[in-house]
Each structure stands twice: as C-alpha cells, then as structure tokens.
Ligand SMILES: [Zn+2]
C-alpha cells in the first residue's frame with residue numbers, strides 16, 4: 246500500500262510504499278514548540294520505502310541534538326518528517342493524505358503536557374517515555 250502526504254501549500258509531496266509503524270503522540274514541551282500544537286503525531290517509516298515526489302528544493306532542515314532533525318516546507322511551514330543522518334525515519338501524521346491505516350498507539354510525556362490540554366479518558370498514556 247502506498248501512502249502519500251504533502252505540506253499545506255502542496256508543493257512538497259512524498260510517497261511511502263509500505264505500512265507505517267508505531268504511531269505515537271508526544272506531549273512534551275519541546276514537541277509543543279516544534280509543532281506549534283498540543284502534541285506531535287508521528288509514525289515510523291522504512292527509509293528505503295520513502296521517496297519525495299516534488300518540492301524537495303523547498304525542504305529546510307532544522308538540526309537538533311544527536312544528529313536528529315526535522316524537515317519543513319520553507320514556503321508554508323508544515324513540518325513533514327524527522328531525519329537522522331539524512332534519512333527520513335518518521336513522518337508527521339498531520340501531513341498524510343487520507344487514511345494511513347494506523348492509529349496512534351501511545352501518548353508519551355503526558356506528565357509534561359500543557360496545562361490547557363484536556364486529555365480524553367482511557368488513553369494509552371505514559372508519564373514520560375515508554376522504555
Ligand atoms: Zn509547503
């Protein structure tokens with residue numbers, strides 16, 4: 246199954262030829278800032294199954310610690326993926342088109358969630374990481 250995704254302005258597009266894995270949402274303060282939202286929502290990909298279809302010249306990388314970075318569209322600001330050593334290893338679910346046939350299985354770092362975020366009952370949640 247091929248999954249496609251694109252940024253808000255639609256110039257950056259990608260395809261993933263396989264199933265996404267391990268979808269999760271992180272509620273830590275860093276993810277809040279990074280995604281300007283209450284939490285991140287991401288899933289893992291196989292780097293070999295991921296390909297950019299268009300707009301790669303608009304991709305900008307913000308490098309964080311330990312060689313991990315995020316890539317976003319410099320025209321519209323959508324964050325599309327996280328990278329490690331120039332390989333895409335996670336995509337942000339908000340930019341996926343349609344149904345990626347995966348659900349968020351874990352909510353992590355809910356111990357540091359924003360005071361204004363109200364979490365529904367019964368979430369599979371972890372105060373910090375899950376290891
Ligand atoms: Zn864009």
Ligand SMILES: [Zn+2]
Nearest residue numbers: 271272273276
């Ligand atoms: Zn986080």
